[in-house]
Amino acid sequence: MDPEITLVTLGVDDLDESIRFYRDGLGFPMRDREDDSDVAFFTLDGTWLSLYPRNLLAEDAKVPDEETGFSGITLAHNVSERDEVNAVLEEAEAAGGRIVKPAQDVFWGGYSGYFADPDGHLWEVAYPDLTDE
Structure with missing residues (x-):
């Protein structure tokens, strides 16, 4: 494969x-x-x-259609500038999404936040600060 x-x-x-x-x-x-x-x-x-x-x-x-909370899957959208994280989250919210986690510095050294689409699918918007690499 x-x-x-x-x-x-x-x-x-x-x-x-x-x-x-x-x-x-x-x-x-x-x-x-x-x-x-x-x-x-x-x-x-x-x-x-x-x-x-x-x-x-x-x-x-061929699986049951039961909502059980967190599905164990998130989708991600990486951006090239830190400020873009906030802009994309604002765009998603204006489109009808829900901010789940506001943008913030994260443990892995980047800056990210999460939004949920109308069905609760989670999207992470991240700026992976790669300046140290």
């Missing part, structure tokens, strides 16, 4: 709301789709993001 992630699919409760959040709020480029389609694809640098109804994704994977 090649060490590459080509697609990340998020199970969502309200596809239209999630499309608005990612496409309209965060400006992710969405691929064309039929109005009645159950899936939305976004072309990102190096990978794709898809949104699919949570219950249908669970059914497809």
